[in-house]
Amino acid sequence: MSNKINQIQASYNPSEDRILLKIKTDNNQEYLAWITRRFMKLLLPILHGKHPTNGKNLFDSATNEMQQMEKQQSQMLGDYQSAYETPDNPQYPLGEIPILLVKITFKDIQGENGKLIFEPEQGPGVVLPYRADLLGPLIKVFAQAMETAQWNMEMEEIWQIPAETVLQ
Structure with missing residues (x-):
């Protein structure tokens, strides 16, 4: 996905x-x-x-803490009340x-241009930037959909917006 994302929705069916x-996207x-x-x-x-699968950090602790703070800020700034607007002439x-979606892969996750790729069994998938300004809103919209789904996945700590962290 090379264009700017301007709206995301996750809804339980x-x-x-x-x-x-x-x-x-914007186009x-x-x-x-x-x-x-x-x-x-x-x-x-x-x-x-x-x-x-093993719960280990994908990044060093300083990077992880910075990303958590950025995700928290982006979650607070997002507009989660407006209805999803389908484009007039969507492509x-x-x-x-x-x-x-059945598979998750990464590209350059430790770098500045990290990508998170959601893929079906066959064919192209969704390529998203692995950045805190997108991860925070994804967590928020998924949390809202999961609340409706009532899947009870015993992952309460995942839903929590991290407490504000002070870096030393």
């Missing part, structure tokens, strides 16, 4: 028992993807800078039917 992720492209409970269980730790790079 009870008939599918999945979360529908919608991402709209009227709309990306649609289904997120299952299993995928979300892997994704949440990653959004907080943790390895999804669907992945198709009009949501893809089912």
Whole structure:
């Protein structure tokens, strides 16, 4: 995804028992993807800078603390009350039917241009920048959708906005 993201929505669909992720860019492209409970269980730790299976930090502690503070700030600044606006003439790079996400990969996660890639079994997926200014809003919209889903994943600490941290 090379264009600027201007709106993200995650909503629970009870008939599918999945979360529908919608991402709209500034040039009227709309990306649609289904997120299952299993995928979300892997994704949440990653959004907080943790390895999804062993829980170890993906970054050193100073970098991790800085990212946590940036995520917290971006969560507070986001507009989470406005309704999602479907573009007038949307383009669907992945198709009009949501893809089912099954795999998460990274590119240059330790670098300045880190990428988080959500992929289906086959075909192209969603490529997002791995930056705190996007991770915070993703955590917030997923937390809202998860509250509706009532999947009870025993990951309460993942939902918490980190307490303000003072770096030494």
